[in-house]
Amino acid sequence: MRGLRILTLLGALSLQPGSIAFAQQPAPSAIPVGTVAAEKRAIGRTADFVGRIEAVNRVDVRARVTGYLEAVLFQEGANVTEGMPLFRIERPPFEAAVEQAQGALERAQGALQNATVQRQRADELLKTSAGSVAVRDQRIAEEKGAEGDQTTAEANLKTAQINLGYTEIKAAITGRIGRTKVTKGNVVGPDSGVLAQIVSNDPMYVSFPVSQREFLTIKAGAVPADGRAPLVSLKFADGSTYDQKGRVDFVDVSVERSTDTVLVRATLPNPGGKLIDGALVRVAVQGEQTDEKVLIPQSALIADQQGAYVFAVEDGKAVVKRIKIGSEVGAYVTIDQGLAGNEQIVVEGLQNLRPGTPVLASPVTPPAGRS
Template sequence: MKTTPRILLLACAAALAAGCHSSKEAPAGAAARPAPQVGIYSVKPEALAVNTELPGRTSPYQVAEVRPQVGGIVQKRLFTEGADVTAGMQLYQIDPATYQAAWNSAKAALARAEANLLTSGPKVKRYKELVEIEGVSRQDYDDAVAAHAQATADVESARAALETARINLQYTKVSAPISGRISRSNVTPGALVTAGQAATLTTVQQLDPIYVDVTQSAEEMLRLKRQFEGKSGAQAKVTLKLADGSSYAQQGKLQFADASVDPGTGNVTLRALFPNPKHDLLPGMFVRAIVENGVDQQAIAVPQQGVTRNPKGEATALVLNDKGIVEQRVLVTGGTLGDRWLVKSGLAAGDRVIVEGVQKVKPGAPATVAPPVAATASAAGSATKPAAH
């Protein structure tokens, strides 16, 4: 019984030692997880061609609305809807019967006037000789001169009437005023048309070249204008992205800016001219025009995967600072350059933008830079390579 206290004392000491040992082992077992590894892009200003991407619409180079210049019944339609036509090609035939009759009448009137002129001219010459010897009175001579002048005027009037009749007869053949692609016909054979009517017969549009109208802020337009001042013949180059995302093969040139600024938006309409030999561009198409704005010697561009949008719609990027803590930056972007965003503000030289592993981190949390893929693969390869004997 005397050994009992001693046994209890030893048991307590053993338990205390075990507790101390476990408390020393706990931190090692419950160590914090290592900071996630991320891929970064080091920001470095560089000289880049700065472009502005703007929405635009295509419009034809020339548009001609075809209307009749004389009235009558349409006898024939002589073109295929949607086909290409050339200037002067006949499109419609209006019944020419009444205009042919008017031309014949005018031709006969001219012949009668010319016949009268044939007799009045010699009569004046004879009367002039006779009046000198008092063979005829001065009044008879004056009447002959007046009759000759009137006959001459009648001939000129008859010629003008004949020319008018000829023009009206020619107008019964409705021709294409310009070369281009013709739209659908708004009339069919048998329809009655009138001269100068409001409704068009059809429309011809020249599609090669073709215009692209875009809008740009007045501020950007002034900067673009200053860039090309003093450069004789220099024009900003423009390229296109089509509605399906593909690039248009032909390059265009900026032609002019509108003479006024829209007071509601502060934008100016710009017009670019593009070759369109294959008629890939049609009037009214929505396109994205990329206007060349020159070269920025200190441009900052980052990969698109490193830029996201916050709930406000602002462009943001996660940056790993010098202390290994993730920061969120709000950016002002200025369009795209290939697969990169052009950043106007929010980043500076030397900033490390997180482009891989963005989903693993959040602002205020620590992170480490992942080793390069090539180095990791090389290390893994050397580790698995069998040793030489």
């Protein structure tokens, strides 16, 4: 009986919290994650600069004749094509000037015809001794004067026709047009200044100053004709990367003495119009030399108060790897410290991960965007 009471007491104790008997806890289930192998590869050295976007072509639209502005034929900020009418100046005064010049030309032609007949008659009379040399010479001079009057009248007619053509102000280039400085009903002329400005938008330039030391590092001084000039990529003020790359195509011939820099220019395609004339951007120029760097997708990056880290899979568990991030390479980043390469980096299923969590790793397709 005493033994039974001891067993009963032990059984009761096993049901109390904190008792000496523990129930076996179930093993946590593995979390499925997608992984990508950290890749070690040669990455070109880059130098970063601050640059400004510039239009390849820029045109100030001006009036070339004075007249009443009848119509503004474009929408501000819209794309315009070369030859497209932009402004129309009142035409009747210029049409009248053309008709007046046409009449003056016809009078000059009639006078020349009469002078030619008189000269020919003087020649015939001189052959029969009925005329004099003095009269013949006078007729020749009158004919030459009539020819000059006809030439002047033709030039005046051409000028009047040109001025009539200037009543329709057209776009000189294809691009985007800005805000107009005048509206319908105003009198405009050569003294009115710039009526509007057109800037081309594809391709675009980016110009940036390069110090002498950096200039020698990237070897931008030589712009070869074989298309192997230094490669350029851009980053906007919000941190996003421009999806087009360009190449250096111009290096200034002299150094700016006040800053000891050389102005370098690159050309980039702008099919979507993202690059705007005058905008400031970050410019990354890729040099000739390369370094061995570890690349991982940007989607794997996590940050906390201690800095950036990623989760790697080791022995079926999630392990924290503290890293030092280098430069961006498309959808990837280079790692300066913390990874040696070939680690299985988690890029999918990061939400529920904790250090030491069992994971079921499956390889996923690496993102595109490595240059």
